[in-house]
Amino acid sequence: MHLKDTNILLGVTGGIAAYKAPDLVRKLTAKGANVRVVLTDSATEFVSPLSLQAVSGHSVSNDLLDKDAEAAMGHIELAKWADKLLIAPATANFIAKLTHGLADDLLSTLCLATDAPIYLAPAMNQQMWHAKATQANLATLAKRDVTLLGPAQGEQACGDVGPGRMLEPQELADLLATPSSPQLLKGEKITITAGPTREEIDPVRYISNHSSGKMGYALAQAAKDLGAEVTLVSGPVNLPTPENINVIKVTSAEQMLNAVMKNIQDCNIFIGCAAVADYRVQQKVDQKIKKSDDELTLTFVKNPDILKEVANLSVPPFTVGFAAETQNLKEYALGKLQRKKLNMIAANDVSDTKIGFNSEQNALTVFWPKGELKLEVADKQLLAKQLMLLVEQRYTEQK
């Protein structure tokens, strides 16, 4: 993993982690990169331009209107020079500016003027990281192919504990040296279920649940980004139909099962993220039920378990389930892993309304026969990327 002859523009914004910038420059140059540094005004309060000039071997700019700097290498030229633009640390404020396309200083202007891929290494207080505005900004940037590196968990400068620490300089240099969108799943076929199912009671009523489809759709996008050929079997949701993904829209659990089975034969990986209704009414009535009685009794029968049917095929794909639990997360998830003969299960605590059903964020604990990994609270798009990388690793090991 090297960066030989790669031009890296390092943008440093004003957070305490800026003091690590000189070390980051060293780690990048040790991999063979040419590094030029741009600071925001507030970054100069945390790290001296002179030390960055000394380690990078180039003058350091922070002023869009600096005549000398513009004469040496104008900002448009600098934007074109960059092969990669890394912003580390990236503050919540800078992330917001980037999201809205502001260009009121040198670094934000460079972000608009470059066509180089942009990498963000966030660093902020954990509460600011969790803030809805920050997460919405990150979700927007992810759609624009801005790559998020981190943040790490741990103790923060302010004494809080949680996500928001900048990754260490060595980790950032290593990540920058790996291909940006490694096509790790190229040639693999993946089927994913998403959203709720609706089970009709009569022509105007149904039972269903609060699944929005966001988690499953984010997984489909993450799998596609890794090069997979993706089929998404989706229950009724209010999400835009993703491009370059084969989307099959269904309503009921039985329709979902049929669509999955039609596509599963040459499929390598199956992920059941849908919140499939466990029961349907035994006898759907053709006319609207009249409210003539004070009480109404309906009899429900069990729906097919799609995940179990896939895992029990004679040649099953690598099968990943989800477990939506409100208590005993580990015990119940491990029970499902074994009972349904799965390769992996991602458990989420759906008693917490900030994550899980119909929310922007989620948190997962992933179990497989001899291991487990906790994926901390984050936007569903970021979590989906992390989960797909884990699925790819386990799938490749078992192939």
Ligand code: PMT
């Ligand atoms: O859609 P979002 O709003 O983004 O919310 C995401 C989510 C909370 C729905 C998702 O993260 C999740 O947990 N999905 C699984 C929901 C669920 O039905 O869990 P379960 O523990 O009841 O089911 C276990 C597994 O069996 C799941 O993989 C489910 O897809 C599968 N199953 C369940 C019943 C059934 N009849 N057929 C199935 O395939």
